[in-house]
Amino acid sequence: MSDTLDHAADAAHHGFDLLPVIVLLAAACIAVPLFRRAGLGTVLGYLAAGLLIGPYGLGFFQDAQAIIHFAELGVVLFLFIIGLEMQPSRLWTMRGEIFGLGVMQVGLAIFALVWVGILLGYPLEASFVAGTGFVLTSTAIVFQMLQERGQMTQPAGRRMISILLLEDLAIVPLLILVAFLAPGGEEATMADRVTAIGIGLGALVIVVVAGRYLLDPMFRILARFGVREIMTAAALLVVLGAAVLMAEAGLSMAMGAFLAGVLLSESTFRHQLEADIEPFRGLLLGLFFLGVGMALDLDVIAANWVVVAISVPAFMILKMTVIYGVARFLKADRSEALLRMVLMAQGGEFAFVLYAAATQVGILTPEWNANLTAIVIISMVLTPLMILLHDRFAPKAQPSMDGVETAEGLAGRVLLIGFGRFGQIASQPLLARGHSLSIIDTDPQAIRDAEKFGFKVFYGDGSRLDILHAAGAHQASLIVVAASDRDAISRIVELARHEFPMVPVLARALTRQHALELVAHGAAFQIRETYExxxxxxxxxxxxxxxxxxxxxxxxxxxxxxxxxxxxxxxxxxxxxxxxxxxxxxxxxxxxx
Structure with a gap:
């Protein structure tokens, strides 16, 4: 009996060590809310936390690369969820952006970034690999930033996603090219290259066929048993299975997960799959950023600070210049070009893969690999800071006024200010009884959309006295304030009651307190928008x-x-x-x- 207890105690003593897990969770729970509260974003919080607990901080972890390799599953799961939002028909409509915009940006950026290494005195092959690796943007950072900013589904975000997809696809020919550039690589037979391409295409076919004909029936069968955890396990099996298959075929794990998501995007189980994967995705993606922070090798930076100090700004500035130039050449407006330039300025996780392959075949030395890894990580750390500067100092986008008329000399019996969902509904009874309306709004796109449905809306800010006069407020029988901004509504009501005291003002209230505020400003009638x-x-x-x-x-x-x-x-x-x-x-x- 005593021997058994001693054995159990020894097993417990030498069992799984929970301390690293506790440290990781504690670092994330402390740093991320603090950085988010300070307006610095979650990504920078994870990176700072990783640096703090890593080898060059408090020293809780020594092998950051092991954590990064495991946490890359977060990037994989993230791309699976993105794939679930990309139906095949939608992806097909993006083909021009993927293979047009993406190829142009990647090709020109490679040509520009190669010169950094050449001018620093490195061999042509090493300079090519160094520049090419930096061109491959961090999918994890850009997707996380787009999600936090709510721009994943907007046209500007969609174009960035197209470029990222092309870069993920580009890793395959780039790895083949690395093998060709290696000492003795040109002696490899054409049969070897054809075989490698054939294996990659075969993996793609397997994933497509399985996704098209097997996955939905599999989930239908499992759903009959009503066991939720089995559905979660099946979802993870699909994602990881597709990722591993692609990786074994020489392709990107992330691309495999993305393709699996696309193939399941029209499945009846799409929403359940997304809900099952989301917790794993968020946690592992955070762990990836923690690992990147830990991997910042301060000894390498100190020993090669001149090369690092020159290379980081050189790579980032050249890449930003190309991104901005391509965006403007393809008719993107200035604000979109600036945002794309800042979001995609960094190197990414696929650079580590390319540099490791180049080191294995002798194109890069271990020291060069360490330098380039540090350069990429520093660029990833700088990106959230650059976004903050962009948001603070970049000029605000000016909406296009094409097809929009400004308010001037209007004389409707009713002046309606704001033509969103509330204003549109409020206008219907008035129009039904034949009352004339003068309608103004501050959203040019909403004005253009309203015209498609037969409504004539003029551009004008109702909180300005000159606009109210131009819109005919002084001779209107009624002013209806249906704008969506609380402060704007209050300003309009106060101004209208002061300047046009004989004209009743009816106003939309957003909350009870807002309603009281409008009454104090003299509104003849107010209604909370959700009350009725x-x-x-x-x-x-x-x-x-x-x-x-x-x-x-x-x-x-x-x-x-x-x-x-x-x-x-x-x-x-x-x-x-x-x-x-x-x-x-x-x-x-x-x-x-």
């Missing part, structure tokens, strides 16, 4: 629960009366009086607890 729809929902709920029509009407009248009473109390005594009334009413109805 919520009241109708409550009425319908009572009716469907079996309450009599009389009871429903009495209850709704009582709710309206109490709401009006609270509004009156808040006007006089503020929020405390209203809270007291609410508490008393809840206690009367049994809802106070």
């Amino acid at each position: 729809s919520a009241m109708l929902m409550g009425r319908e709920a009572l009716a469907r629960l079996g309450e009599t029509a009389e009871t429903v009407e009495e209850t709704m009248a009582d709710v309206r009366a109490r709401d009006a009473e609270r509004m009156a109390l808040e006007q006089v005594g503020g929020m405390d009086a209203s809270k007291a009334l609410i508490h008393g009413n809840l206690n009367q109805t049994g809802g106070g607890h």
Whole structure:
């Protein structure tokens, strides 16, 4: 018995060490919220946390590369989720951007970046590999930044995704080219190269066929058992299986995961797959950034600081110049070109793969590989900081005014300010009764869209007195303020009541407090934008629960009366009086607890 206990105690002592896991989680939980609160973004928080706990910080971890290799699964899962949002038909519409815009940017950037190594005195082959690796942008960083900024599905974001997909595809011919440039590589037989290309194409065919004919039936069978964790396991199996198959064929794991996502994008299980994968994706992607932060080798930087200090700005500036030039050449506006230039200025995770392959075949020495890895990591660290500078100092995009007329000499009986969803609905009864409307809005695209449906909307900022006069506010019978910005609504109401006291102003309120503010500014009528729809929902709920029509009407009248009473109390005594009334009413109805 004593021997058994001793063995168990020894096993527990030498078992799995949870301390590294705790350190990783603690570093992320502390650093990321702090950096996010400071406006520095989550990516920089992860990178800083990795540097702090890595070999050159507190020293909790010594092998950062092992963590990066494991955490690359986060990038893989991220691309799978992106693939789920890209139906094949949508991807097909992007073919011109992928193979046009992508090829042009990658080709010109390679030509420009090769010269950095050449001018520093390195061999042509090594300079080519160094520059080419830096051209391969960090998919993880750009996708994370686009997601945080809500630009994944916008045209500018879609074009960046197209370039990233081309770069992922480019890793295959680049690895073949590295083998060709290696000492003795030109002696490799054509049969070897044809075989490598054939294996890659074969892997693509397998993934496409399996995704088209096998995956959806497999998930249907598993769904019949009703075991949620089996569906999660199957989702991970599909993603990792496609990634490993592609990697074994010499392609990118990320590309395999992306292709699997695209093939499942029209599956009835798409939303469940996304929900199952999302927690793993977020955690592993954060771990990837932590690993990148740990891998920043300060000894290499100190020993080769001159090369690093020259190469980082040289690579980044040349790459940004090419990106901006290509964007403008292909008719992107200035703001989109600037954003693309800043977001894609860094090297990426595929550079590590290319540099490692070049080191194995003798094109790069281990020291050059370490230098280039440090250069890429520094560029990744600098990217979030560059985004902050861009957001602070870049000129704001000016919307196109093509096809938009400014308000001038309007004379409608009703002046409607704001033609979003609220204004559009509010205009319908007025138009149905034949009342003339002068409509102004500040969104040129919304104005152009409204014209397609037969509405004449003029460009004008209703918070400016000269615009109100040009829009005919002084001779209108009614002003309806239906804008979507709270501060703008308040300014318009206050200005209109002061300048045109004989014209009633009806205003959209966003919250109860906003409604009180509008009343104080002199609005003749205000309505909270969700109030009536919520009241109708409550009425319908009572009716469907079996309450009599009389009871429903009495209850709704009582709710309206109490709401009006609270509004009156808040006007006089503020929020405390209203809270007291609410508490008393809840206690009367049994809802106070």
